[in-house]
Amino acid sequence: MAAARALKNTPAEVVLIDRNNHHVFQPLLYQVATTVLTPGQIGSPIRGILRKQQNTVVILGEVTGVDKDAKLVVANSADRVGVPLAYDFLILATGATHSYFGHNEFEEFAPGLKSLADAEAVRNKVLQAFEQAEAEEDPSRHRDLLTFVLVGAGPTGVEMAGAIAVMVHGTLKSEFRRIDPASARVVLLDRGHRVLGTFSEALSRAAQQRLEKLGVEVRLGQGADQIDHEGVIVAGERISSKTVIWTAGVTPSPAGKWLNVETDRAGRVRIQPDLSVPGHPEIFVVGDTSSLDQDGKTLPGVAQVAIQEGRYAGKLINRRLAGKPMPRPFRYFDKGNMAVVGKGYAVLESGKIQVSGGIAWLAWAAVHLQFLAESNLRVSVFLQWVWTYLTGQRGDRLIVNHYGVERAKPPAEELGLKQSPASK
Numbered sequence: 090m091a092a093a094r095a096l097k098n099t100p101a102e103v104v105l106i107d108r109n110n111h112h113v114f115q116p117l118l119y120q121v122a123t124t125v126l127t128p129g130q131i132g133s134p135i136r137g138i139l140r141k142q143q144n145t146v147v148i149l150g151e152v153t154g155v156d157k158d159a160k161l162v163v164a165n166s167a168d169r170v171g172v173p174l175a176y177d178f179l180i181l182a183t184g185a186t187h188s189y190f191g192h193n194e195f196e197e198f199a200p201g202l203k204s205l206a207d208a209e210a211v212r213n214k215v216l217q218a219f220e221q222a223e224a225e226e227d228p229s230r231h232r233d234l235l236t237f238v239l240v241g242a243g244p245t246g247v248e249m250a251g252a253i254a255v256m257v258h259g260t261l262k263s264e265f266r267r268i269d270p271a272s273a274r275v276v277l278l279d280r281g282h283r284v285l286g287t288f289s290e291a292l293s294r295a296a297q298q299r300l301e302k303l304g305v306e307v308r309l310g311q312g313a314d315q316i317d318h319e320g321v322i323v324a325g326e327r328i329s330s331k332t333v334i335w336t337a338g339v340t341p342s343p344a345g346k347w348l349n350v351e352t353d354r355a356g357r358v359r360i361q362p363d364l365s366v367p368g369h370p371e372i373f374v375v376g377d378t379s380s381l382d383q384d385g386k387t388l389p390g391v392a393q394v395a396i397q398e399g400r401y402a403g404k405l406i407n408r409r410l411a412g413k414p415m416p417r418p419f420r421y422f423d424k425g426n427m428a429v430v431g432k433g434y435a436v437l438e439s440g441k442i443q444v445s446g447g448i449a450w451l452a453w454a455a456v457h458l459q460f461l462a463e464s465n466l467r468v469s470v471f472l473q474w475v476w477t478y479l480t481g482q483r484g485d486r487l488i489v490n491h492y493g494v495e496r497a498k499p500p501a502e503e504l505g506l507k508q509s510p511a512s513k
């Protein structure tokens with residue numbers, strides 16, 4: 090989006106291909122997953138955002154490869170496979186997806202949070218657990234239904250854990266009769282030795298204390314050794330849980346494989362200081378799927394890096410087409426890191442400034458509103474936050490099952506069937 094916008098006045102045809110018809114602001118996905126916001130409040134149709142950009146065509150399609158010698162991108166659309174699209178310049182910004190660190194079998198039981206579809210799936214899972222517990226007469230079954238495990242204590246895990254804790258103590262508290270939502274157990278695991286490992290130690294400690302105050306059980310130095318339909322095994326102990334959410338690693342898109350170029354250990358394409366691929370000045374790779382070192386450190390996979398790189402690549406192409414001198418090599422300007430921990434509390438680190446508490450939360454809210462794609466979303470999210478803050482009421486607590494409700498099979502005896510010895 091940032092690159093396409095930077096090419097707004099370029100005398101060229103800009104073709105933006107995405108497998109989704111919408112742009113989503115990922116930092117607020119956890120708020121959809123925890124029922125504060127609706128999907129439509131953090132996502133917008135791409136063609137709507139770019140409606141005034143006359144030189145840009147938006148195509149819904151999934152890129153599956155690049156022929157860099159023939160200068161072709163290959164994409165699938167709803168009814169066509171392997172469609173070649175010619176380019177003069179190519180910007181790949183295909184992001185990252187969850188990584189289960191070689192344990193892809195965990196995915197079935199522990200969904201991650203990367204897209205709006207993921208956020209809706211997690212929201213359904215969380216809400217369904219409370220519904221199931223309320224319908225369950227046997228109180229001994231309530232414990233695993235009301236245990237929520239988050240694997241990974243980076244910003245997403247911390248924000249999710251805090252938000253679930255706030256939800257069970259606030260909104261849901263008065264709505265159930267058989268269960269007490271406030272008795273829910275929220276467990277946050279991480280193999281590392283502190284939460285928010287990329288923040289300073291002082292802010293990590295503040296965030297952990299805040300989580301513990303909210304009732305979150307923080308278990309550090311322990312990862313998930315096994316995840317299955319009964320829960321998680323952690324350091325030899327089984328935590329029975331029907332809701333495990335993966336908030337740990339990410340892995341880049343296959344851009345490196347499509348281009349067949351050098352990647353870093355994580356699989357991100359190694360790019361040059363002008364963000365192009367070595368030997369191919371017409372191909373740029375930006376954002377989470379690229380790897381660039383600055384001052385001896387690899388730039389992090391965060392929104393600001395992606396946005397600034399996208400803008401730079403667009404600007405560079407602009408200048409090349411206009412025959413103007415090239416801009417100076419890309420330099421990331423780090424505006425800082427933030428994470429929310431429950432209601433009205435955040436941690437913020439920017440250069441030497443370190444703040445935690447309400448002021449950091451206000452700064453977080455202002456910055457996040459500013460980054461939403463359209464002004465109608467900013468107004469809508471702002472009003473929703475004020476409403477939720479004052480009343481505890483949330484934006485969207487509907488369990489929307491797109492594929493219909495899968496009903497449990499009644500026991501064989503109820504159907505009048507005789508069980509065979511093998512099925513007993």
Ligand SMILES: Cc1cc2nc3c(=O)[nH]c(=O)nc-3n(C[C@H](O)[C@H](O)[C@H](O)COP(=O)(O)OP(=O)(O)OC[C@H]3O[C@@H](n4cnc5c(N)ncnc54)[C@H](O)[C@@H]3O)c2cc1C
Nearest residue numbers: 107108115116151152183184203376377390391392393395
């Ligand atoms: C839950 C969560 C919370 C986050 N919180 C923060 C935060 O608080 N602060 C922060 O700075 N960063 C945060 N991030 C990271 C930030 O969102 C990313 O760094 C940023 O979105 C990366 O931008 P990108 O353009 O590289 O990739 P993305 O934003 O992932 O965009 C990739 C786009 O490419 C499309 N795409 C992918 N593959 C294909 C294909 N084969 N064909 C066609 N289209 C394709 C996708 O549909 C998507 O639209 C968070 C990320 C997540 C998941």
